Amino acid sequence: MSTIGDLERRAGIGASPAERTAFWLQFHHLEGEACLNAGVTELRRLIAQKEARPDPRPKTRAVRLARKTLPPLTPEQEAALQAYAARHGRRWKSILNNAWMGGPPHDDGGLLRGLRNSHGPTWLQSYRLPKPAKR
Numbered sequence: 471m472s473t474i475g476d477l478e479r480r481a482g483i484g485a486s487p488a489e490r491t492a493f494w495l496q497f498h499h500l501e502g503e504a505c506l507n508a509g510v511t512e513l514r515r516l517i518a519q520k521e522a523r524p525d526p527r528p529k530t531r532a533v534r535l536a537r538k539t540l541p542p543l544t545p546e547q548e549a550a551l552q553a554y555a556a557r558h559g560r561r562w563k564s565i566l567n568n569a570w571m572g573g574p575p576h577d578d579g580g581l582l583r584g585l586r587n588s589h590g591p592t593w594l595q596s597y598r599l600p601k602p603a604k605r
Contacts, residue, residue, distance in 0.1 A: 481516035540589050550581040
């Protein structure tokens with residue numbers, strides 16, 4: 471069992487008579503043992519609050535951004551992508567991505583720059599050219 475002084479120290483009440491008096495004055499309207507019990511209860515609450523481990527989880531929920539549905543490609547955009555792929559061969563996506571980031575070659579026309587602005591480089595990574603029509 472702890473003494474009142476120990477409880478006061480653990481609760482963060484200052485050791486000076488003025489600080490201790492300021493704490494106990496809030497219970498002065500109670501008589502005798504009720505005053506003491508109320509003060510000890512408050513000291514224990516303060517100790518529990520002070521010694522409680524902070525919750526490691528954030529106080530707010532993480533906001534998950536919903537993916538936007540991208541507009542479908544126009545026939546002109548698909549044709550521009552197919553022409554770029556035919557011109558640059560097997561590594562056409564990495565070459566186009568490099569051009570979109572400002573590197574050479576600077577041969578991506580307005581349609582492809584528009585695709586960069588509307589769909590983005592991440593979209594390009596997962597994009598697949600349509601299969602050629604069977605004859």
